Amino acid sequence: MIYLITALDAEARPLCEYYRLKRDTSLPYTLYRNEEIVLVVSGMGRTNALMAVSALLGWRIPEEKDILINIGICGAPSEYRIGEALLIHQILDGDRRYYPDILYSHSLRETSMRCVDVPQSVLSDYPVDMESSPIFQAASRFFKLHQMAFLKIVSDHCTPELVTKEGVIELLRSHVNSLDTLISRLSAVQKQPPLFSTDERNTIEVFKTHFTKSQGSAIDDALTYFRLRNKGEFPPLNPLIPNSKRERSQLLEELIATLTA
Amino acid sequence: MDHPQTQMIRRKFADSQVILIDHYKEVFNRPAQSFAAQSHSKKLILARKEGTFLHEGSQYSDGFDYQQFFYASSIMGCLYDCDYCYLQGLYPSANTVLFVNIEDAFEQLRPYLGKDTLVATSYDTDTLAIESLTHQTSMWLDFADQYENLYLEIRTKSANIKSLKSITLNPRVTLAWTLSPQEIINAYEHATPSLEKRLGAVVEAITLGWKVRLCIDPVIYTEKFAILYTELIEQVFRTIDPEAIEHLTLGSFRMSQSHLRSLKKLRRSDVAFYPYVVRDEMATYSEAIETHILETLLAKATQYLPKERIRTWQRQS
Numbered sequence: 001m002i003y004l005i006t007a008l009d010a011e012a013r014p015l016c017e018y019y020r021l022k023r024d025t026s027l028p029y030t031l032y033r034n035e036e037i038v039l040v041v042s043g044m045g046r047t048n049a050l051m052a053v054s055a056l057l058g059w060r061i062p063e064e065k066d067i068l069i070n071i072g073i074c075g076a077p078s079e080y081r082i083g084e085a086l087l088i089h090q091i092l093d094g095d096r097r098y099y100p101d102i103l104y105s106h107s108l109r110e111t112s113m114r115c116v117d118v119p120q121s122v123l124s125d126y127p128v129d130m131e132s133s134p135i136f137q138a139a140s141r142f143f144k145l146h147q148m149a150f151l152k153i154v155s156d157h158c159t160p161e162l163v164t165k166e167g168v169i170e171l172l173r174s175h176v177n178s179l180d181t182l183i184s185r186l187s188a189v190q191k192q193p194p195l196f197s198t199d200e201r202n203t204i205e206v207f208k209t210h211f212t213k214s215q216g217s218a219i220d221d222a223l224t225y226f227r228l229r230n231k232g233e234f235p236p237l238n239p240l241i242p243n244s245k246r247e248r249s250q251l252l253e254e255l256i257a258t259l260t261a
Numbered sequence: 262m263d264h265p266q267t268q269m270i271r272r273k274f275a276d277s278q279v280i281l282i283d284h285y286k287e288v289f290n291r292p293a294q295s296f297a298a299q300s301h302s303k304k305l306i307l308a309r310k311e312g313t314f315l316h317e318g319s320q321y322s323d324g325f326d327y328q329q330f331f332y333a334s335s336i337m338g339c340l341y342d343c344d345y346c347y348l349q350g351l352y353p354s355a356n357t358v359l360f361v362n363i364e365d366a367f368e369q370l371r372p373y374l375g376k377d378t379l380v381a382t383s384y385d386t387d388t389l390a391i392e393s394l395t396h397q398t399s400m401w402l403d404f405a406d407q408y409e410n411l412y413l414e415i416r417t418k419s420a421n422i423k424s425l426k427s428i429t430l431n432p433r434v435t436l437a438w439t440l441s442p443q444e445i446i447n448a449y450e451h452a453t454p455s456l457e458k459r460l461g462a463v464v465e466a467i468t469l470g471w472k473v474r475l476c477i478d479p480v481i482y483t484e485k486f487a488i489l490y491t492e493l494i495e496q497v498f499r500t501i502d503p504e505a506i507e508h509l510t511l512g513s514f515r516m517s518q519s520h521l522r523s524l525k526k527l528r529r530s531d532v533a534f535y536p537y538v539v540r541d542e543m544a545t546y547s548e549a550i551e552t553h554i555l556e557t558l559l560a561k562a563t564q565y566l567p568k569e570r571i572r573t574w575q576r577q578s
Contacts, residue, residue: 225534
C-alpha cells in the first residue's frame with residue numbers, strides 16, 4: 001500500500017484525479033483510496049498532521065513493502081524556483097533533526113527543510129513547511145526510514161498570502177509524474193520477498209505447537225537456513241509426533257541435522 | 262568542516278550531496294534504519310571523534326603475545342559487505358562514519374609506547390579498502406616509523422596496495438590478507454575483490470618486501486567445506502612461496518550471541534541461522550565440527566608450512 005499525506009484539499013485533488021482515488025469514510029478525516037493507494041488530507045499544521053497520520057497508520061498498519069510520501073507545497077528562499085520539486089533529506093524542527101533515508105537514485109533537487117508553526121512571511125535559510133516533522137515522527141513508528149519520502153513543491157518565496165487554491169492545484173498537477181517516479185523508486189528499495197509462502201508458514205506454525213518455545217525458534221532458524229541456501233522444498237513437517245518428550249527432542253535433532261547438513 | 266581531511270575528502274566528492282549535521286550519532290544511531298536496505302546505498306559520514314580511538318583487543322582475535330594489544334577504531338562501518346561480519350550486529354546503520362581527527366589516536370597511543378604494543382588498525386573496518394579516500398593507513402605507517410615498540414597489523418581483503426608502494430618498508434608492520442574460497446566470496450563476501458585479485462596483491466606486497474600474514478578466518482562450514490578450503494590452500498601456495506609469509510592463521514566462524522541475534526533479525530544470510538553452539542555468550546560450531554575444520558585445514562597447511570608458523574583460533578574450553 002502507498003500512503004500519501006497532504007495537508008490541503010487542493011494538494012489532494014490532482015492526485016485523486018490522476019490515481020482515480022475514491023472517497024472513503026472509514027476515518028474522521030478526508031480520506032481517498034484505490035486498491036494500491038490511500039491518501040489522507042491532514043489539515044494544516046503540526047497537531048493536525050500528527051493526529052491524522054497516527055489515525056491513518058493505526059487504522060491500517062503498514063506492512064514491510066508499504067511506503068509513505070508526504071507531498072505538498074512549501075515556501076522557500078529565492079534561490080528555489082517557484083514550481084520546483086524538492087526531495088527533503090533533513091527536517092529541522094527547533095533543536096530536533098530528522099533524516100529520511102534516500103537509498104535510490106533520482107533527479108530531484110535535494111534539500112533540508114525547516115518545519116515551522118505558522119506560515120512564514122520572512123525568508124528562511126531553508127524551504128519551510130508546517131507538517132513534515134510531525135509526519136516523520138508519527139510515521140517512523142510504523143515505517144523504516146527508507147520507506148518514507150517528503151516531496152515538496154515550492155509555491156512561494158515566503159509570500160503565503162499570494163498562494164491560491166487554483167495555484168496549488170496547478171502546482172501539484174504539474175508534478176504528478178515526479179510523484180509517480182518517486183513511488184516506483186521508493187517501492188523498488190525494499191524488495192525482499194518473504195522466505196516462506198503463507199501455506200508454508202501455516203504448516204511451520206502448526207508443527208511448532210508440538211515443541212517448546214526455544215525448540216520452536218530452533219526450527220525457525222533451521223528452516224530459514226535451509227531456505228536461504230536455496231535448497232528448494234523443505235522436508236515434510238507432519239510426521240507422527242511422539243508423545244514422549246525425549247523422542248520429540250530426538251525428532252527435532254534429526255530434523256535440524258537434515259535441514260542444516 | 263575545516264579539518265584538512267574533511268576538506269580533502271569533500272574535494273573528492275565535489276558532485277555529491279552534502280548534508281550538514283551536528284553529531285554523527287543523529288544520523289548513524291537513528292532508530293528505524295534498515296541495515297539491509299542501506300547496504301545497497303551506503304552514505305559517508307565525516308565526524309570528529311570525541312572519545313578514545315583505542316580499545317583493548319578482544320577474546321575473538323589473536324594478540325600474537327605482544328605485551329599490549331589494542332585495536333584502533335577510526336572508521337565505523339565497512340566498504341565491504343560480508344554476511345558473517347559482526348558489524349551488522351554491532352551497528353544500527355550500514356553507513357560509514359569516518360573520524361577525520363586521526364592525529365588524536367596517535368596522541369592517545371603515545372603514552373603506551375614504552376612497551377611492545379600491537380595495534381590492529383583495521384579491526385573494525387577494512388582501512389586499506391578506502392585508503393585512496395582517507396590516507397589513514399599511510400598516516401599510521403608514518404607514525405609507526407617513529408616508535409620502535411609499535412607494531413601494526415593491517416588486515417584487509419583489498420587488492421589495492423598502490424599506497425604502499427611509496428612508503429618506506431617497516432619490518433614491524435604486518436599486512437594480513439583474509440582469504441576465502443571463491444565460492445564463499447561469491448556467496449558471503451559481497452563487494453570484495455576476488456580471490457585471484459587478493460592473491461595478486463599478496464604477491465605484490467611480498468615483492469615490495471612487506472611482512473605478510475595470511476588468514477583463512479573465518480572458515481564457513483558448508484557441505485563442501487573440505488573440498489573448498491583444501492583447494493584454497495593448494496591455490497594459495499601454488500601462487501605464493503610459503504617461505505615468504507610470516508604466519509597462516511586458521512579460525513572457524515565465531516560471534517557473540519548478541520551480535521548473532523541482530524544478524525538473524527536482518528534475515529540476509531544463512532550464516533546467521535546455522536545451529537551454532539553457544540557457550541559463555543560465544544556462538545560457534547560444535548566442538549566436533551570445529552575440530553574437524555582445524556584438523557582438515559592443518560593437515561593440508563602443514564604440507565607447506567611448519568606447524569609453528571600456523572596459528573589457530575579455537576574456543577578455550
